[in-house]
Amino acid sequence: MALQRPDWAPETIDVERPSVARMYDYYLGGSHNFAVDRAAARAMVAAVPQAPLMAQANRAFLRRAVQFLTAAGIRQFLDIGSGIPTVGNVHEIAQRHAPDSRVVYVDVDPVAVAHSREILAGNDRTTVVQEDLRHPDRILAHPDVRAVLDFSRPVAVLVVAVLHFVADDDRPAEVLRTLRSALAPGSYLVLSQASDDGRDEAERTEAEEVYRRTDNPLWVRSRAELTGFFDGFELVEPGVVWVPQWRPETPESAEDAERAVFLGGVGRLGG
Numbered sequence: 001m002a003l004q005r006p007d008w009a010p011e012t013i014d015v016e017r018p019s020v021a022r023m024y025d026y027y028l029g030g031s032h033n034f035a036v037d038r039a040a041a042r043a044m045v046a047a048v049p050q051a052p053l054m055a056q057a058n059r060a061f062l063r064r065a066v067q068f069l070t071a072a073g074i075r076q077f078l079d080i081g082s083g084i085p086t087v088g089n090v091h092e093i094a095q096r097h098a099p100d101s102r103v104v105y106v107d108v109d110p111v112a113v114a115h116s117r118e119i120l121a122g123n124d125r126t127t128v129v130q131e132d133l134r135h136p137d138r139i140l141a142h143p144d145v146r147a148v149l150d151f152s153r154p155v156a157v158l159v160v161a162v163l164h165f166v167a168d169d170d171r172p173a174e175v176l177r178t179l180r181s182a183l184a185p186g187s188y189l190v191l192s193q194a195s196d197d198g199r200d201e202a203e204r205t206e207a208e209e210v211y212r213r214t215d216n217p218l219w220v221r222s223r224a225e226l227t228g229f230f231d232g233f234e235l236v237e238p239g240v241v242w243v244p245q246w247r248p249e250t251p252e253s254a255e256d257a258e259r260a261v262f263l264g265g266v267g268r269l270g271g
Contacts, residue, residue, distance in 0.1 A: 020165060021109040025084040027055035032084050032111055050261065057260035058161045058192055060253075061243035063088055065190045065266055068236075068247065069156045070097040074188060076155040078145070080106045080133050080179075081162030084115055090158065091126045101125065104148050106139055108132045133162055134170045136178040154186035154269075161262065163193040163229070164219050173229055180232050183269050189233050192243055192264030196220040226263050233267025240265035 018040035022033040026041045033041075044051045066077070075098055079090045082105040094101035105116050105128040116128035127144045139145060149155055157179050166172045180189070227240045238245065242257035243264040 019109060019111070021083050021107065021112050024055055024161070025086065027052045028059060028086050030084060030086050032115060048261070054194070054261045055161075057243050058262045058264070059086070059088060061192055061246055061262070061264050062090070062158070062160050062190075063093055064247050064249070065158070065160075065264075066090055066093040066156075067097060068266065069188055069190075070094055070101065072188075074154055074156045075101045076149050076153065077101065077103045077158060078106070078139075078149060078155055079103065079158040079160075080139065081159060081165075082107050082112065082116065082128070083161075084109070084112045089119070091120070091123065095125070102148050104129065104145050106131050106133070106145075133159065134166060134175060136175050140179070140182050151182055152184055154184050154188070156188040156190060157183065158190045160190060160192045160264070161194075163191065163226075164221065167219050173231065176229050177231070180269065185269055187269045188236075189230065189267045189269070190264070191226060191229055191267075192262050193226060194218065194220045194261050195222060195226065195263045197223055197258075197263070223263055226265070230265065230267040233269055236266040236268060 016036055018037050019033075022037040023041045023044070025031075026033045026038055041051070048054075069077070070093075075094075077090050077094055082090070090105070091101070091103040094103060103126045105120075105126070107113055107116070107128070108130065110130065113128055113130040120126045120128060125148070127148050129139070129142050129144050131139050131142060133139075140151075159176070163172055166175070176189070223240055227235075230240070238247070240263055242254075242260050243262045244257040244260050245254045246264055246266070248254040
């Protein structure tokens with residue numbers, strides 16, 4: 001029997017195939033997910049019990065990074081792979097600390113784009129476009145991106161919890177170099193992704209099998225590989241670390257940090 005399509009689901013999406021964006025929404029306690037997404041997410045939790053913790057720790061890292069960036073004077077944000085809107089979106093954080101902040105969200109998932117448009121209606125300092133990280137030239141040339149962001153001034157590019165869905169064959173380092181080439185000195189790059197450092201081989205295999213059934217298979221990477229993606233940027237202290245260790249609000253919040261599975265860092269473009 002075909003699954004019933006919710007009223008909020010665009011006609012173009014496949015409601016019978018799990019989506020990583022909707023699984024992530026489920027981990028964060030959101031409601032924009034289908035039964036097939038919840039089943040896949042529960043399978044992931046069975047394989048990797050800390051999966052919800054991973055999503056929550058990564059969202060907290062995003063919040064702290066945006067707060068750091070606004071304090072550093074950044075007022076333009078390009079969030080690629082932004083996902084389905086949940087509490088604590090980039091524009092909410094940035095515009096709370098700096099009301100003149102401008103934010104562009106980019107995601108390939110039509111549910112994420114549709115709900116972002118609903119949330120952003122009436123906010124003339126934000127927009128959302130449907131595009132794929134693997135096509136950075138199209139993102140950079142998109143008229144809606146150019147209408148909001150001025151690339152002659154510093155921009156913070158956020159690629160958070162996305163790179164582990166970009167295969168090596170899709171040349172993620174080249175994608176990031178293309179984005180870097182468009183940025184003015186004083187811009188920043190924020191990255192995080194799932195890592196296999198210290199992971200049990202059986203756990204990693206089970207996780208990869210779960211995501212192989214979704215629209216985006218999983219490509220975990222090491223700390224050294226993620227650090228290499230910051231080529232051309234100067235890493236901000238404390239460098240590439242488990243995300244709870246990146247400028248934690250309290251020492252206790254960084255305990256057992258490796259359980260978060262995500263590594264993250266922030267780099268600044270000099271010149």
